[in-house]
Amino acid sequence: xxxxxxxxxxxxxxxxxxxxxxxxxxxxxxxxxxxxxxxxxxxxxxxxxxxxxxxxxxxxxxxxxxxxxxxxxxxxxxxxxxxxxxxxxxxxxxxxxxxxxxxxxxxxxxxxxxxxxxxx
Numbered sequence: 612x613x614x615x616x617x618x619x620x621x622x623x624x625x626x627x628x629x630x631x632x633x634x635x636x637x638x639x640x641x642x643x644x645x646x647x648x649x650x651x652x653x654x655x656x657x658x659x660x661x662x663x664x665x666x667x668x669x670x671x672x673x674x675x676x677x678x679x680x681x682x683x684x685x686x687x688x689x690x691x692x693x694x695x696x697x698x699x700x701x702x703x704x705x706x707x708x709x710x711x712x713x714x715x716x717x718x719x720x721x722x723x724x725x726x727x728x729x730x731x
Contacts, residue, residue: 613653613680615646620680634667639675639700643693647683652692654679656722658709675700675709 613620623644627633634640655678662672677696681689699705699722708721 613646613649615648615680619646619648620644623680624678632666632668634665634669634671634673635697635701636667636669636671637701637703637706638662638667638671638673639677639706640665640667640673641677641679641693641696641700643679643681643689645681645683645685645689649680649682652679652681652685652688654692654696656709656718658718675706 623646624642627642627644632640633642657676657678659674659676662674665673667673677700679689679692679696681692705721709718712718712721
């Protein structure tokens, strides 16, 4: 999907986690990183069947994850996207809705409607 090798993506995310966990609490993590070779930002959402340990700030395992990848030369754009996703996933009501549906279209609509609403 990104055209970047899976190992390169793993390595950049693992390097970021070594700086400190991107687990923001309440079962949510936002791993992120920059990769040369990307032409635009990419976001990937996952809801895990079983929570996993992630060294989050509240020491709780995570079950919601949003991976954000940005081009190596991304500056403010990357920070804006990261702030938007973090704000969205700090909203307990949104997280409850994300956990409450198995429908991919509903998940997509919830994520995109909320990001468009919170874009300002």
